[in-house]
Amino acid sequence: MAEENDTKEHVIPNAIGGRKKVKGFICESCNNTSGSNWESALAKQLNPLSLFFGISRESGKTPSQLFETSGGDRLKLNSDGSMDIEKPLYSEIPLDSGEGGQIQIKARSISEAKKMLKGVKRKYPQLNLNEFLDSAKSESFYCSDMLKFNLSFGGHEAGRSIVKSALALAVSSGIPAEICGAATNYLRKEDGEACFGYFYESDLIKNRPEGTPFHCVSIKGCSKTRQVIGYVEYFGVQRIVLCLSDSYEGRDLSNTYAINPITGEELSLTVVLDFSKEDIREAYDYKKIPKGSVEAAFEKIIPAGIERSIERERDRVLDAAVKYAFKNCGAKEGEMLMPEHINKLTSLMMEKLEPFILHQFTHSRKKK
Structure with missing residues (x-):
């Protein structure tokens, strides 16, 4: 890889609050492709959680997203925690006498209300817009219903983003990318075998900070098992184990990068990655997700x-x-x-x- 084509890449995507960057494992062309495809897929899946926790990003804001409420309404949740109605509302209510009526407008801003009033003026030229604007005021109200969060994890696009994060940390720890054949094969080939699976059978983090929705990427190179094992956890709930290589011949090493995406503060966590090849295969086959374990992580x-x-x-x-x-x-x-x-x-x-x-x-x- 030419030096001029080497780029800095976030270990954990910026879109979900990552900070740490590494060089030397991905070229600019691949970086652009993965950023637009893999990381956007992951960020979309995790966007409800990014909004819910109000994460802090190095650049840009978390995109607003529409949610349905338990009462059937649709509200847009914004990155600052505020909510908007889905679209402006216009209604005409006739008076009981049959003569005249009331016009009601609900808009997301005064400027939007003014645009709507121009349409009203075209329909009713006799109306005095200044009177409408003088009586218009901005009011806040809170939805009494709960927002419905529909979360779904998985898919190869988001999966490749997760694998890339583990590979980035491995490379920055001194393990060359070419040694991590399982990871590079999956990232480079569209039909490459996925090298990750979900794991909730036990808590791999021994000093888990209670109540903190952190992100964590951890890797371990083991000369005895000849494996490079990875672990990725996002928001404390999406938990994935990976095997980046099963032909490792380097020295024993381990490294962990963890961050609180709300504050940007790095965390010092202890992650224990002692897996046999059978353990890894069972994780790939969705056999390491005991009933109720995902719900317990969310709670x-x-x-x-x-x-x-x-x-x-x-x-x-x-x-x-x-x-x-x-x-x-x-x-x-x-x-x-x-x-x-x-x-x-x-x-x-x-x-x-x-x-x-x-x-x-x-x-x-x-x-x-």
Whole structure:
């Protein structure tokens, strides 16, 4: 591989919060292909979790995604934790007298509402748009139903992203890519045999941080078994074992890279990878997933996601309330706040904070 064609590559994809980069194992052309195909497939599968936990990315934002609620509505969840209606809503409600009626508009922003009002003006030229705009106001409301998260893991595109992550760590640890024949064969050949399987039979991480939805990639080169074994775990719930090579002749070594995708903080984890070839084959054949084990993994990290969602929404609402209050309290920028300004600030902030406070109060009562 020519030096000028060598690129830095994330061990864990940036799309799900990875930071660490390595060089020397993938060329620019392959990097571009894998980034657009493999990693996008993995990121799409894990996007609900990326949104739920509010991960931090080096570049870009987690894409918004539509979810159905338990009540049958569809809401869009955004990277900052806020939610939008799926599309703007327009309705006309006739009065009982039969003369005239009401026009109701629900939009995701004031600018979107203005565009809709222009359409109303074309339909009803006699209407005064200024009166509509004067009475228009932005209101927050919270959905009382639960969002439905439909998660599915698997597939060769996402699988190749996982294998590539393990191979990247192996190469950065001193194991040449050409030695990892099982991995390179799967990555280079469309019909190459998959070299990974799901594993929930036991916890391979001996110092698992409770309630942290971390990412982890670990590898072990063993001269005795002649294997290069890998382990990849995303969000504490997607757990995969891999065999990158079964003809390893190098020295014994191991390496682990783990990160909290919410904060970007690296974690020091101890991963025990003691597998026979039979263990690996059974993982490939989906025989290492005891009943209820996947659900148990989710149960350990869901509370952290809920807590994180509340914190993000609290911070978002508080920031918006402060900006709204200062903008509308009557004080000019740079001038001293008078008692009447302070009183109005308090009132305006509570106007914006009230929906969040009431929602949390209602939610806490339901839990009791």
